[in-house]
Amino acid sequence: MLKKLFIICSGADTDILDTCAIGEQNKYAGIGATVFFTAVMAFIACSYALYSVFDNLFASIGFGFIWGLLIFNLDRFIVSTIKKRNNIMDEIIQASPRLILAVIIAVVISKPLELKIFEKEINQVLLEQKNELTLANQSQIAEQFTPNVNALETNISTLESQITAKEKEVNALYDVYISEAEGTAGTQLLGKGPVYKEKREKHDAALAELQQLKADNKAKIADIEAQIAQLNTDYKTQVSSTQPIIDGFDGLMARVNALGELPWLPSFFILLLFLAIETSPIFAKLLSPKGEYDYKLEDAETAVKTWVEQKVSERQVLLHTDQVLNNKIYNDIAEEDELYTYKRKKARELMQLQADAFFKHQKNAL
Incomplete structure (x- = not known):
C-alpha cells in the first residue's frame, strides 16, 4: 500500500x-x-x-x-x-x-x-535589537520634551536668582542700619538717631518687598514645577504607549534579518x-x-505520435488528390459548348437589365 x-x-x-x-x-x-x-x-x-x-x-x-x-x-x-x-x-x-x-x-x-x-539564538539577537530600539525610542521622545523642560527650569533658576539677589540687598541694608546704630559706620554716632530710622525704614521696605517677591515667585515656581511634572508624565506615557510596538518586533521579517546576523x-x-x-x-x-519503464513509456508515446503523424499525412494526401480532381473537372466543363451558350444567354439578360435600370434612373433625374 x-x-x-x-x-x-x-x-x-x-x-x-x-x-x-x-x-x-x-x-x-x-x-x-x-x-x-x-x-x-x-x-x-x-x-x-x-x-x-x-x-x-x-x-x-x-x-x-x-x-x-x-x-x-x-x-x-x-x-x-x-x-x-x-x-x-x-x-x-x-x-x-x-x-x-x-x-x-x-x-x-x-x-x-x-x-x-x-530560534534561541535569534531570540537573543532580537532582544539586543529591542534594547537598542528602546533606548533609541526613549532618546527620540526625550528630544521632543527636553527643550521645554530646560526652558522651564531656566525660568525657575531666574525666579530663584531674583529672590537671592533681593535677599542680598536686604541683608546689606540690615548691616547698614545696624552699623549706624552701633556707630561703626555712616555718621559713626552711637544710638538710634534720625539716620538710623531712615536706614531702618529702607531696610524694612526692602524686607517687605522680599517677602512679597518670595510669595509671588514661590507661586510661579510651583506652577512651573507642575508644568515640568506634566511634561515628565507625558514623556512616560508616550514611552509606555510606544513600547508595545518595540516588544512586538519579532515578526517573520525581523527573524529573517536576525538570522542573517x-x-x-x-x-x-x-x-x-x-x-x-x-x-x-x-x-x-x-x-x-534507461530502464524498462522508460522503454515502455517511449514505446507508448511514439505509437501515439506515429499514429497521429500517419493520420495527418493521409489527410494531406486526400486534400491534394481532391484539389487535383476538382481542377480537372472544372477544366473539362469549361470546354463544353452547352455551358458556354447558357452563360452567354444569362450574361446578355443581365446586361439588358443593367441598361434598362440605368435608363430609368437617368430619366427620373431629368
Missing part, C-alpha cells in the same frame, strides 16, 4: 509500471517517497512561518497544508516531466529549468526551518541538505540508465 502511494507520488504511469520488474518499481517508489517527504517538510516549514506571523494554530496548519500540496504538485510535475533521452546533453538541457525551480523550492522550504532550529555556515549546511533532498529525484532520473 505504501509502495503504491509512493509510486503515485513519483508521477509515473502506474499501468506501465505494473508490467515492469520489481527493481524498476522500487526505483520510482524511492523517487515518490522523496517527493512525498519534501512536501511534508514544506507543510511543517510553512505552518511554522505562518504561526510566527499570525499566531493562530488552525490558520497556520490550514495554509501550511495548502502550501505542502502546492510543493508536492510542483515536485511531482518536475520529476514526471523528465524523460530519458538517447543524448545526455538533451537530458541536461531538459532538466535545467526544473533544477532551477527545485533550487528555489529548497530555499523557500529551508528558511522557516532554519528560523525554528536557531548569525554565522552563515550552519544555515548554509541546512540549505545544502534541502537542496540535496529537492534535487535528488531529478539527478536520480538523470544518472540512472
